[in-house]
Amino acid sequence: MKARFQLGQSGLGEMTMMGKTRDLLGDLVGQGTMKWMLSRRSSIDEELEELRRSQNKWISQLSPFANVIVARCSKILNVSMDELELNFDMEASEMIKGKDCYARNLLEYCCFRAIMISVQTQDYLSDKNFRRLTFDMMLAWEVHSAASQSEVKVDGESTVGVEAFSRIAPAVAVIADVITGANLFEVLASSTGGRLPFNIYEKYLLALDRIIKRMKVQSESSHLSRQRASRGERVLAMEGTLTTQPVLEHIGMSAWPGRLTLTDHALYFEPLRVLNYDKPKVYDLADDLKQVIKPELTGPWGARLFDKGVMYRSVNLSEAVVIEFPELSGNSRRDYWVAILHEILYTHKFIRKYQLRGLEREETLLRAVLGILRLQVLEELYPTISLKNESVLMFNLTYQLPGGDSILETLAEMAVLREADRAKKLLPQGGTSSMSALSFFSDLVLSPRVSRDGLLVGETVVGELSPLEKAVRDSKKNFKAVKSAQESVDGVKVEGINNNVALMKELLYPVTEFGRFLASVYHWDDSLKTLVFCFVGSYIIYRGWITRVIAIFLLFMAIFMSASHLFGQGRVEEIRVKTPPPMNTMENLLAVQNAVSFVEELAQDGNIILLKFRSLLLAVPPQATNQVIVGLVLGALAMLLLPSKFTLFAAFLELFTRQSPPRKPSTERWMRRLREWWVSIPAAPVALCGEDGDKKRR
Structure with missing residues (x-):
C-alpha cells in the first residue's frame, strides 16, 4: 500500500508538472508571445x-x-x-x-x-x-x-x-x-x-x-489656416509648443522665443507673447528668393558660442535670421531641421527648373513630404541612433550624389510621361486632369501604368531596371568611388604645422629641384650647362617648336601614367617623410604668429605695389610717368612690327644672359637704377573708414 501510495504521489506530481507546463504554454500563447x-x-x-x-x-x-x-x-x-x-x-x-x-x-x-x-x-x-x-x-x-x-x-x-x-x-x-x-x-x-x-x-x-494621419489632422486643423489656405499647404513639423523644447529666433542682437512650423511651402515663426502667439512671420521656401539655409553658431547678445542654430537668408530680408534649437547635448534637433528645410527648398528648385505644373508639381511635393514623414518615423523608432538625415531624403540625396542631376532629369521625364497618360485616360471621358491633393495622396501618389518597357508600378518595371533605377545605380557606383577617395583624403591628413610643412616640402621636391636648376642656369653657376640651355632654348624658339615641345611633354606624361597603370596595378608607395622634432604649445603658438606675420607682410607688399601702379596710372609722378609711357609705346611697336618668335627669342636671351660674365656689371648697374626708380614712386593715398563712413585712419 505504501508503495502504491508513493507511486500515486509520483504520478500526481508528474501530472501536476504537466498541468503547470500546459498552463504556462497556454499563458504564453494567450499573451501572444508564441501565438503569431x-x-x-x-x-x-x-x-x-x-x-x-x-x-x-x-x-x-x-x-x-x-x-x-x-x-x-x-x-x-x-x-x-x-x-x-x-x-x-x-x-x-x-x-x-x-x-x-x-x-x-x-x-x-x-x-x-x-x-x-x-x-x-x-x-x-x-x-x-x-x-x-x-x-x-x-x-x-x-x-x-x-x-x-x-x-x-x-x-x-x-x-x-x-x-x-x-x-x-x-x-x-x-x-x-x-x-x-x-x-x-x-x-x-x-x-x-x-x-x-x-x-x-x-x-x-x-x-x-x-x-501620416497626424500630418493630415494637423494640416486640416492648423492655426495657420489663413496663411496656408491659398496654397493648400501641409504641416510637416512643429517645434516650440508647450509640449516640445523651446525655439528662439535671433535677429541682430535680439532673441525671442516662439513656435516654429514647417509646411511644404514655407517656414512660419510665431513670437510668444504673454498669453498667446503673435502674428506669424513667413520665410518662404517656394519662390525663387535666392534663399540660403545653413548651420550657424548662436549665443546671447550676438555671441557665437553654441552650434545649435539654422541661418535663413533671402533677398527680401534686410538681414539674416537665425533660428536656435536649444538642447543640453549635441545638435541633433538643429541637424534634423536643416535637413528637412533643405528638402523643401531643393524640391521647389526642382519644380522651377523643370517647370512642373498641376499634378506633376503636386506629385513632386508629395515625394518630399513622404521622405520627411519617413524620416520622422526613423527618428521616433531609433532615438538613440545617429541618423544621417540627408540619406533618406530624396532631393537632399540627389543634390549630393555624383550624377544626381541625371536622377533629377529622369524624375522630371517620368512626371511628364505620367501626366500624358493621365490626360489620355481622363480627357476622352469628358473629365479634366485635376485631382484633389488628398485623393492623390491616398492613391499612393504614383498611378501604375503599362509602358512600352512592361508593367511600371511607381518607379519599378517588371523584370528590368527602370530609367530611374539605372540612373540611381550609376550614381551610387560613382558615389562609392568618391567616398573611397574621400576616405583616403581623411586618412592622410596630418596634425601640426611642422608636419604639414615637412610633407609639403616632400611633395614639392620635383618642383623645387626644377626651380634650383633654373636658378643655377640663370646665375651661370656652370657656364657650359647654361650655354647648352640657352642654345637649345633659342633654337626651339627660333624654329617655332614650342607647341611641339609642350605636346611631347604631355605625351610623355600620358606614357608614364599608362606604364604605371599597367605595371603598378593601382598600387602607390607610401611617401616617407622625416618628421621634425615635436613642438610644445608655446612653439606652436609662435609658429602660428610667425606665419600670420609673414602673410601680413606679403599682403602689405602687394598693396604697396598696387598703390604705386595706381599712382603711375593716374600720372602722379610726372618723370616716372613719362618713362613708363615711352616704354609702353616701344613695347607695343615691337610687338606689332616684329614677329612674335623674335620678340620671345630676344626676351629669352636677355633673361638668361644678364648674369653672364660680360653682362653682369651692366646688369647690376641697371638693376640698382631700377630699384631707385621704383622707390622714388609715391603710393596712392588710402583712407580707412568705419561703418558710419567717417575717416578713421590715413
Whole structure:
C-alpha cells in the first residue's frame, strides 16, 4: 500500500508538472508571445494544402512559397493563376521570359499587379493582411524558384535582405522610393544584422501610418489656416509648443522665443507673447528668393558660442535670421531641421527648373513630404541612433550624389510621361486632369501604368531596371568611388604645422629641384650647362617648336601614367617623410604668429605695389610717368612690327644672359637704377573708414 501510495504521489506530481507546463504554454500563447509564430507556420501550411487541393494551376518553375504568394495575388485580382501566367506570357518580352529569370519576373508581375489593387483601398497601411502580404512578397522574391526553396526554409522567423526590400517596397510609394530605399533599409535593419524581420517592418508601417494621419489632422486643423489656405499647404513639423523644447529666433542682437512650423511651402515663426502667439512671420521656401539655409553658431547678445542654430537668408530680408534649437547635448534637433528645410527648398528648385505644373508639381511635393514623414518615423523608432538625415531624403540625396542631376532629369521625364497618360485616360471621358491633393495622396501618389518597357508600378518595371533605377545605380557606383577617395583624403591628413610643412616640402621636391636648376642656369653657376640651355632654348624658339615641345611633354606624361597603370596595378608607395622634432604649445603658438606675420607682410607688399601702379596710372609722378609711357609705346611697336618668335627669342636671351660674365656689371648697374626708380614712386593715398563712413585712419 505504501508503495502504491508513493507511486500515486509520483504520478500526481508528474501530472501536476504537466498541468503547470500546459498552463504556462497556454499563458504564453494567450499573451501572444508564441501565438503569431504557431499561427504563421500553420497558415503557410494550410495555404499550401489548400493550393494543392484547389483547381488552381501549380506553377512548376516557382517555389512552394512563391506559389502561395501568386495564389494570394490571384485572389486579390479575382483571376486564376492560369490566367495570370497566360497574361504574363502574352505581355512580357522574350528577354523577360528567359529561362533563368522566368520565375522571378513572373512573381514580380503578379506582386505588382496585386499591389496596384491593394493600395486603392483606404487605410491600407493599418491592415495587417496588407503588411503581411508585402513582407511575404519580399520573402518570396528571395526564394522565387523551385530550386531555391530547398535551400532556404520560410517560417515565422524569416528575414529579408536589401535587394528584396529595394525591389518590392518602392512599388508602394508611401513605404519607400527607389532613390533612398537602400538607405532606409540599412536603418531599419541596423539592429538585426542587416536583415529585416517582420516585427520591425510592421512596426515601421504602423508608425508611418500614424504619422501620416497626424500630418493630415494637423494640416486640416492648423492655426495657420489663413496663411496656408491659398496654397493648400501641409504641416510637416512643429517645434516650440508647450509640449516640445523651446525655439528662439535671433535677429541682430535680439532673441525671442516662439513656435516654429514647417509646411511644404514655407517656414512660419510665431513670437510668444504673454498669453498667446503673435502674428506669424513667413520665410518662404517656394519662390525663387535666392534663399540660403545653413548651420550657424548662436549665443546671447550676438555671441557665437553654441552650434545649435539654422541661418535663413533671402533677398527680401534686410538681414539674416537665425533660428536656435536649444538642447543640453549635441545638435541633433538643429541637424534634423536643416535637413528637412533643405528638402523643401531643393524640391521647389526642382519644380522651377523643370517647370512642373498641376499634378506633376503636386506629385513632386508629395515625394518630399513622404521622405520627411519617413524620416520622422526613423527618428521616433531609433532615438538613440545617429541618423544621417540627408540619406533618406530624396532631393537632399540627389543634390549630393555624383550624377544626381541625371536622377533629377529622369524624375522630371517620368512626371511628364505620367501626366500624358493621365490626360489620355481622363480627357476622352469628358473629365479634366485635376485631382484633389488628398485623393492623390491616398492613391499612393504614383498611378501604375503599362509602358512600352512592361508593367511600371511607381518607379519599378517588371523584370528590368527602370530609367530611374539605372540612373540611381550609376550614381551610387560613382558615389562609392568618391567616398573611397574621400576616405583616403581623411586618412592622410596630418596634425601640426611642422608636419604639414615637412610633407609639403616632400611633395614639392620635383618642383623645387626644377626651380634650383633654373636658378643655377640663370646665375651661370656652370657656364657650359647654361650655354647648352640657352642654345637649345633659342633654337626651339627660333624654329617655332614650342607647341611641339609642350605636346611631347604631355605625351610623355600620358606614357608614364599608362606604364604605371599597367605595371603598378593601382598600387602607390607610401611617401616617407622625416618628421621634425615635436613642438610644445608655446612653439606652436609662435609658429602660428610667425606665419600670420609673414602673410601680413606679403599682403602689405602687394598693396604697396598696387598703390604705386595706381599712382603711375593716374600720372602722379610726372618723370616716372613719362618713362613708363615711352616704354609702353616701344613695347607695343615691337610687338606689332616684329614677329612674335623674335620678340620671345630676344626676351629669352636677355633673361638668361644678364648674369653672364660680360653682362653682369651692366646688369647690376641697371638693376640698382631700377630699384631707385621704383622707390622714388609715391603710393596712392588710402583712407580707412568705419561703418558710419567717417575717416578713421590715413
